[in-house]
Amino acid sequence: MVLKHLTSDGLDGLYSEAHVNLLNAIDSLRSQGISHYISLPQIIVCGDQSSGKSSVLEAISGVAFPVKSNLCTRFPTELILRKTKDIAVKVSIVPHHLRNVVKGYRTEPRSVILAVVSAKNDYANQIVLKLAREADGSGTRTLGVITKPDTLSPGTQSEETYLSLARNQDVQFRLGWHILRNRDTDTESWTLNERDANESTFFLERAWSSLPSSQLGIKTLRDRLSNLLLHQIASELPELLEEIIAKLDRCQAQVDRLGRPRTNLNEQRIYLIQASQAFKHSEPITRDEYIGKVVKVIDRSRGRELPGMVSPMIVSTLFKEQSHPWKAIADNHLKKVWDLAGLFLDQLIRHVADETTVKNLQKILIEPALHDILQNVREKVTRLINSHQFGHPITYNKDFIEQLAKARHERQKMYFERTLRDALGHSGLTSSRISVSTSIDDLVRKLSELQENDTDRRAASKALDCMTLYYKVAVKRFTDDVAVEIIKSGLVVKISRVFSPLVVSLMSEDVITQIAGECNESRQKRTELERTIGVLQKGVDICKMFSRYRVNVLRFGQ
Known part of the structure; x- marks a missing residue:
């Protein structure tokens, strides 16, 4: 990757005054290391090999990537771009298992996924759509990007198929689809301005002009990404704060159980x-x-x-x-x-x-x-x-x-x-009132016999x-x-x-x-938890500081 005539033209489309404070908030959180513990909003560009991912990144950011027919980027690339008064470039390589890195980025719940599909191949055979569905089953945070539309012959079934895809009729994403015509091997020497001008001319002359202009070209993509990321940050900020506080509380509880060092x-x-x-x-x-x-x-x-x-x-x-x-x-x-x-x-x-x-x-x-x-x-x-x-x-x-x-x-x-x-001879009667003549002597005798003959049973009963x-x-x-x-x-x-x-x-x-x-493991655990608590506490402070900008963004939809 090289930096060739890097200007801020591309970044201008990604920035507005409303962006600055919220993006700075996320940058501050990431610089504190919050992303090691909590998912932070970001844009992820993914696609099959030679689908045009590097060209998409180049068009968005202004950072030139090598573009050759026999060359592909064999590693994930992360770009963090900010406008400052001083020009500076910082590059670092982080060794890691490639597939795990890609999967980790893709499954981040607060990420916006740019699923890049090359019109040069049948989209049904491109694995990126399957991976995007796995990471975002409802399609609520995925934006499809169609590249290399110039490889389709005008008026063919293939062109019509990709037009249908661009209209969100085949593979549906809530964020819809966007179409880019990027640099290729023959136009590698073009500046970004020349690239953008050629792209605009292409969309005016072909069937793609039937699509809304908001779906065509890099300029409108920058605008869409700008608003998407801004609203993603603004919407996620309250939940992000709650998640940081919850993580902070758990870490603090662990530190409390460990207690102070006891040597x-x-x-x-x-x-x-x-x-x-x-x-x-x-x-x-x-x-x-x-x-x-x-x-x-x-x-x-x-x-x-x-x-x-x-x-x-x-x-x-x-x-x-x-x-x-x-x-x-x-x-x-x-x-x-x-x-x-x-x-x-x-x-x-x-x-x-x-x-x-x-x-x-x-x-x-x-x-x-x-x-x-x-x-x-x-x-x-x-x-x-x-x-x-x-x-x-x-x-x-x-x-x-x-x-x-x-x-x-x-x-x-x-x-x-x-x-x-x-x-009295009325054992079968249920009435409590009867009229009968009887001998008193017979009645007394029967009662006396009852008492005498039932003595054992009465004792057992008692x-x-x-x-x-x-x-x-x-x-x-x-x-x-x-x-x-x-x-x-x-x-x-x-x-x-x-x-x-x-x-x-x-x-x-x-x-x-x-x-x-205390064993060495406990001492190391306490040190790590105390460092994490410091990071999370700074994250809480940052989220609270920038929460007022979130209200303005959601209110005016900027």
């Missing part, structure tokens, strides 16, 4: 104490925020209830209580709570410490402590089960007495009603009533005991004490170094 024992102890403080205290949540979370649970669990009503199953979803059999349920419940507690503990430690410290904490401190806690709560479950299943039942719950008396009253009422109906009602009382007490004595006191409280400032302060120097000693 000596004192720095290591401070790091562990700070991590243990963050481990011990949860982040507060307001009532409104928590209600919002519950609303989502209700939406996911909605059944047949009317609007405004809450299903009783919500309580079950939130508290997950089970009742039978006790031993199996208690063990199963403990296992579930234990697994969740372990998962939460792992996530919590990873939230407050870097990966190396997490591994050391788990191996040296967390896993041994959790093993002891699990053994202890299992023993407590066994003792709790034994206290209910062995020995005589005992309760001072007033509900037990009241419910027992009520059950006996209802059963006695049923017995007497059945006996009276039998004695025992069954007591067992049933005691079970209802005991299962409530057992459930509370599991929640309070096993889960809360035996598990949650003790887990919260596994990693505390007090535990850290009592650690020996060797243990602290084993846990919090």
Whole structure:
């Protein structure tokens, strides 16, 4: 590639006052290295071999590329052009795998793709259209460019085919198509002005003149690209800012977990104490925020209830209580709570410490402590089960007495009603009012026989009533005991004490170094993250600074 009589004529078509500030914004972001982390708007020229890509770039930019029939450019070329008072050229070669580079440029979601198609060959056989569709399936950011129209014979089917393509009738792109007549081997010595003049004459004399003038020639292409890039930048700026901020937050969170450099024992102890403080205290949540979370649970669990009503199953979803059999349920419940507690503990430690410290904490401190806690709560479950299943039942719950008396009253009422109906000869009647004559002695005798003959059954019935009602009382007490004595006191409280400032302060120097000693990988990671944060923060500042120009561009459509 050579620079031959480079002027700013081509750049004039790419610039306006509205462009300067927004393009400078993107340049500033790119110069800070933002493009390594975030996709930035740019124009990409791609096409098959010898389709005329270099000639398109030359016509747009004024930078002359070698144009020969037996020569093709074997590497991607990136041009960054700006008007300044001083003339300067900076050229660099970045080694990389060719196809990966091309694919990387093409798949950038904020790029405008110029798909160059040579009229010298059947467009259906040119791979660039397939690649453009892969990168931009909806065709919203692709502009087709037809080159070498002078190779088509006037009035032929081939010329008509490419005219149809130019009208966006065959391969449709939202941005449409554009036609260029570029330099070739015979006209290599032409200046850019001579090239542009020859192109204008060509389009006046051929069937291409039937197309809108806005689709013909390099001058109108510069205008189209100018507006496309400008609006692409203006439209993407808010989302670009959000993406940079999100990336910045993620990097900052990683740096926070790594903490400050800790090369000596004192720095290591401070790091562990700070991590243990963050481990011990949860982040507060307001009532409104928590209600919002519950609303989502209700939406996911909605059944047949009317609007405004809450299903009783919500309580079950939130508290997950089970009742039978006790031993199996208690063990199963403990296992579930234990697994969740372990998962939460792992996530919590990873939230407050870097990966190396997490591994050391788990191996040296967390896993041994959790093993002891699990053994202890299992023993407590066994003792709790034994206290209910062995020995005589005992309760001072007033509900037990009241419910027992009520059950006996209802059963006695049923017995007497059945006996009276039998004695009066009206066992099949359902009416509560009857009129009959009977002997008082016979009635008393039947009632007396009922009491005497049913003594064993009455005793068994009373025992069954007591067992049933005691079970209802005991299962409530057992459930509370599991929640309070096993889960809360035996598990949650003790887990919260596994990693505390007090535990850290009592650690020996060797243990602290084993846990919090920093490896080279962590130090390198922190350095890289801090550099990235600096780049992203500058990107945020730049986007905010130039956001006012975006409003003007979108308002006036310039």
